[in-house]
Amino acid sequence: MNITKVLDAKGLACPMPIVKTKKAINEIESGQILEIHATDKGAKNDLTAWANSGGHELIKHEEENDVFKFWIKKG
Amino acid sequence: MTDKKKTTIVLFSGDYDKAMAAYIIANGAAAYDHEVTIFHTFWGLNALRKDENIPVEKGFMEKMFAKMMPRGADKMGLSNMNFAGFGPKMIKDVMKKHNAIPLPQLIEMAQEQDVKLVACTMTMDLLGLKQEELIDNIEYAGVAAYLADAEDGNVNLFI
Numbered sequence: 001m002n003i004t005k006v007l008d009a010k011g012l013a014c015p016m017p018i019v020k021t022k023k024a025i026n027e028i029e030s031g032q033i034l035e036i037h038a039t040d041k042g043a044k045n046d047l048t049a050w051a052n053s054g055g056h057e058l059i060k061h062e063e064e065n066d067v068f069k070f071w072i073k074k075g
Numbered sequence: 076m077t078d079k080k081k082t083t084i085v086l087f088s089g090d091y092d093k094a095m096a097a098y099i100i101a102n103g104a105a106a107y108d109h110e111v112t113i114f115h116t117f118w119g120l121n122a123l124r125k126d127e128n129i130p131v132e133k134g135f136m137e138k139m140f141a142k143m144m145p146r147g148a149d150k151m152g153l154s155n156m157n158f159a160g161f162g163p164k165m166i167k168d169v170m171k172k173h174n175a176i177p178l179p180q181l182i183e184m185a186q187e188q189d190v191k192l193v194a195c196t197m198t199m200d201l202l203g204l205k206q207e208e209l210i211d212n213i214e215y216a217g218v219a220a221y222l223a224d225a226e227d228g229n230v231n232l233f234i
Binding site: 016019 | 099102103105106107108173174175176184188
């Protein structure tokens, strides 16, 4: 997987992960992939809903030592 | 016209916690690419007050109001467990611990995200608030301007 940008949103509380993700996705091109690291427990539902609504694709997510990782392909 | 979705929020409350909820939703909606408007009326106007004393001409009642109302977002009380001002101190402490963003920064972030902040001019007159006393880069309007945004709003809230 070719990752264009990595966003570290660890330790940030709502609404920051989504606000930062939105800023980061604005900086990449359609088809490119953004990797996001977050610790907010709501991040999974938040990012899934956000990606769907914005026409982006949540390719994959995983959890590792309480850190949630997401890969979103810009639509 | 754009095909962007719209969120409008009426912020009536002057409580710190309620205003925080309003601004979190506003910032979230902006990240959702919505056009967001927060219409501040009555006590909600205090969230837009500058924290310094601005010398403006006021009548007796207006001066009383100005004294009794919180001067700016950071001075607002809680809707619950305010404990005569001790509650906000406690909650700000807890917020720091959990990395939650304080209200003044949420307002700044909303402005950076082009959230339209509107002050209701009729209630400004009632409470004796002048434009010079409110933060910069906001709009002044009445119910019709709010409705124009709200009638094609996808999310409309009254807080």
